[in-house]
Each structure stands twice: as C-alpha cells, then as structure tokens.
Amino acid sequence: MSAFPQTPHFTGLNRPLTEEYDLDDLVVEGTIPAEVEGTFFRAVPNPTFAPFIEDPAIALSPDGMVAAIRFRSGKVSAAIRYVDTPRHLAEKAAGRALFGKYRNPYTDQPEVAGYDRATVNTTPVFHGGRLLMTKEDSLAYQVDPETLATVGRFDFGGRLKSQTFTAHTRIDGKTGEMFFFGYEAQGLATRAVSYGYADKAGNLVREQMFEAPYAAMMHDFTVTENYALFPVYPTKTDLARLKAGGDHWIHDQEEHSWLGVMPRYGDVSEMKWFKGPKGVYSFHMFGAFEDADGNLHMDQCIGNSALFYFIREASGIFMHDREVGHRVERWTVRWEGAAEVQTTVAGPPGDFPVIPAAQQGYAYDHAWMLTFNPQRAVPPVVGGVGNALFDTLLRIDFTGKPPQAFTLPPNGGFNEPVHVPSREPGHEGWLLAVADFELSPDSSEHACLIFNAGDLAAGPVAKVILPRRQRPQIHGCWVSAEKLATAK
Ligand SMILES: [Fe+2]
Helix, strand or coil: CCCCCCCCCCCHHHCCCCCCEEECCCCEEECCCCCCCEEEEEEEEECCCCCCCCCCCHHHCCEEEEEEEEEECCEEEEEEEECCCHHHHHHHHHCCCCCCCCCCHHHCCHHHCCCCCCCCCCEEEEECCEEEEEECCCCEEEECCCCCCEEEEECCCCCCCCCCECCCCEECCCCCCEEEEEECCCCCCCCEEEEEEECCCCCEEEEEEEECCCCECCCCCEECCCEEEEEECCEECCHHHHHCCCCCCEECCCCEEEEEEEECCCCHHHCEEEEEEECCEEEEEEEEEECCCCEEEEEEEEECCCCCHHHHHHCCCCCCHHHCCCEEEEEEEECCCCCECEEEEEECCCEEEECCHHHCCCCCCEEEEEECCCCCCCCCCCCCCCCCCCCEEEEEECCCCCCEEEECCCCEEECCCEEECCCCCCCCCEEEEEEEEEEECCEEEEEEEEEECCCHHHCCCEEEEECCCCCCCCCEEEEEHHHHCCCC
C-alpha cells in the first residue's frame, strides 16, 4: 500500500482512521440532560487508500464513514463504520485506490469503468424511518441506524429519476415532509436539476426536472411554507474539461449568482429566476421564511468567491481566506417583485448554520453557527475539508439581541453542532458538538460537548470523552429515541 501524501489533507487531525469500532460506557464529566436521549449521527470522510493522482479537490473524495454517539438512560456509547459503497468495496478488494479525481470518472482506473462512484461522505439524514448517508454527487445509501450496516443504494424503490440526491434536504417542521433536489441530475455536467418531496412516512410524492442557468455546485437549498428556493452560485463544471482529465469545479468570478423560486407544491414551469451578485458562493443556508408583507427572506453564510481555498487556487483566483469577505447575508425577494435579490448583511463570518428543526420552513428568530473568535491571534487548528477548524460556537439572534459564544482553547476545533429540542416551555434545548483537540502532530483528544443552547457562555453542561481518534466530520444529525423506534 502506498503512503498517504504528507499534506494537511492527510496529516495531523486529518490523518486517516484505520479502524471501525464500537465503544461502550464512555466516561462522562458533568450531567447529561435527561432530554438528550437518542443518537447523534455524524458523516466522517476518511480516505482508505492513498490517491494515485494529483487532485486539488482531493479533500472532497474520501470514503464515507457513519459515526454514532448513542445516549441511552445516561449511558453513552460510540461506533463508526464505513458505508459499504461499491466504490469502497472495490478498492478494499484491490487493496489500492481505483477512483481518480473528484467527480471525474475519466481519471479512474479502467477496471472500475461504469462503477457507482458514490462515497456518501457528507450528511446523515433521518426521514420516514430511514437513515440515509448522502453526498450531492450520487444517490444516497441507506444504513441501519442500530448496526450501521449498509442496506444499499436508495432511490425510493426505483422511483427516483435523478442520478443525484443532495446532502441538504429540508424537512418541514410542521408537516414532516422531506423536500430535496439533485443537480447534474441527468449525468455529468448537465444543467438538469431534480426537485422532489416525500411525505412524512418517506414515500416519494413527486419529482420534477428543471434546468439551472448553468451547471454549478448547488450544495444546499431551502423552503418556506409556500415556496422552494434554489440558489445557484458560479462554481461551474464543464464536460469537455472533465473528458480532458481536468477538475470538476472552477469558480467563475465574473458570473452572476441566481435564486430560483417556485411554489413548493407547484410546477417547475412556474420557476422565477432572480439575479444575485457576481462571483459569490455559499454552501449553507440557515433557512428561509415569508413575512407578513409578502417578502421571502433567505439567510446564508456567504463569501465573495469560492469558499474552499483549493477551488479558488484551481480557478486561478489568488485570494487569502481573510479577503473572501465571509458573512451572514440575507437575500430578500418578492414573488411579484423586482427581478434582482436585495442583500443585507445579517451576521458575522462563519458556517454550519443550525435552526431549530421545528422552525424549518417558518420564521426563526435565532440560530447557531460556528465561527472564529475575532480576538484570537493564533491561526486556526488545521483539520477538516477546508483545513481550518472553527474555534467558536455562536448563538446569533435576528431580533437584535447580542450574540452568545463559547470559544475552545487554542488547540481545539468544533465540528458542526446538532440541536436537541427541549419540551420545557421557553427552554432553547441543547447543542451537541464534537470538539477535536490537537496535542501534537501525531496525537489528539476528542470529546462530545453538550451545551444549554440558550446559554452557550456558561460552557458545556456535560462532556463525553471519546477515547479513540476521530477524523473531523462534515455534517451531523440528531435522531431522538422516539424517532429511532420508527426505524424501518
Ligand atoms: Fe453542507
């Protein structure tokens, strides 16, 4: 087996994990709130074999692992398993990497021509009793939430036409319906976008196809009570480039962004496209809502260029992270209004926004996100896809109240938090987040921290020690014990 390159993508906190494991009776400091009863699922990208090809976007390609931290009557256990995709199984059997550059099958070894290239390394989604592992470049894979064993590729029993399924579905906080999309839905570099929704029980109700203004990385989308909103930012792909062995993503600084809006139960022929600023990119929206005056508001973590430094570099855009102008920005449009989005700065730099699940599709007055403490002089801890871990968990208030924050020690980095609602009126619930602490280039410590979501500054109310190495996750999801009992 060839050695991994000694680059930040494969060293330090990003050093590949070499084992799957189950750990019982984890040590807990503090008291786990009784309402934290269920499982925190995490998507952990982990490269099994060293790449055989140079690829600026190598950080997007690792195999997907599904990690679970289970809370049962005050006891905590943890487990992690590979998702057994055909790609992972083929490479495991060969004992080496067979798949080439990110989302470019023209760079693969000939023996895997035509293979499903899915890694599903981005987001665990629980809906209709199914745990799905997802990534935007393929269909989802269903995983058993109890054993973490892979059930297989998920396409609603053969009914889904799209070749891709987003890592960012939206589950309506009131109806329980799951809205989703897939881009490059009819093959590599196609402008086709699939839009669909499933009922609360997980049955596909409708899927339609529309064309995006150009073939772009559409990472997230959002819904309001009556509309579906599809932002398109100019990180683009091109089939001729792929066939020549090139990169999937090149950012076009001179191209406009767009926001497609249609009635969420309507027909794609009703889509209206609103023009947005040039050159911007956002991975994640908080959510969107309608106000009493008929405006649609969408909040997002945005910057003035591609947000991954390696996509900027591959695109010939030489801009330091500090120059990208990261911020929370609100985009406002009216269904019967001007054809351009109105932009308002609504918060600080950061990412991984989380709103309470019950507010999904509806107005929210606060949210949580990760950010950097602006007072800290030391550089961020290297780790994760972007090679920089956020050090601060932030509660942002959209009604004008001051933010609340908790910052880790200088060697620590947060992974995306999940929110556990409280049944107590007026209580904002709990936030769970795994923190990674770098001790030396070869050693680290890890813990799952639990916060009172309405009082972050007080620090964690409990800390679960994770005694084995973790690799930084991408997204996570919380599934209550009650919901887990509905698992199919
Ligand atoms: Fe994401």
